[in-house]
Amino acid sequence: MKNLTIITLAALAMSFGKPPKYETVTFAVEGTCSMCKDRIEEALDKRGIRKAIYNPEEKSLTVTYNPKKIEEIQLHNLVAIAGHDTELVKATNAAYMALPGCCRYREGATCDD
Numbered sequence: 045m046k047n048l049t050i051i052t053l054a055a056l057a058m059s060f061g062k063p064p065k066y067e068t069v070t071f072a073v074e075g076t077c078s079m080c081k082d083r084i085e086e087a088l089d090k091r092g093i094r095k096a097i098y099n100p101e102e103k104s105l106t107v108t109y110n111p112k113k114i115e116e117i118q119l120h121n122l123v124a125i126a127g128h129d130t131e132l133v134k135a136t137n138a139a140y141m142a143l144p145g146c147c148r149y150r151e152g153a154t155c156d157d
């Protein structure tokens with residue numbers, strides 16, 4: 045773990061001054077509708093995140109972020125805290141149950157847009 049940190053820091057140090065400083069990742073996120081889209085995108089309205097676009101049809105989230113300011117796993121955590129499972133981090137039951145009924149993707153719910 046310590047070695048990993050050193051490697052990460054070295055990688056960051058080497059990337060200083062080299063544009064582009066933002067990275068874009070796409071990963072799977074569970075969700076059903078435009079309300080989910082708003083909720084997920086709002087959850088990622090944080091320092092270090094430039095842009096977040098969720099596609100409910102494809103259940104994919106694309107995030108442009110600054111890896112010097114926020115780690116990729118944090119993107120998953122923020123989405124999970126908002127109640128949505130990602131391919132790496134599952135939302136807690138409490139976070140999931142806080143969603144409106146029509147957004148409860150685990151029960152196959154769908155919202156009318």
Ligand SMILES: [Cu+2]
Nearest residue numbers: 077079080147
């Ligand atoms: Cu929804």
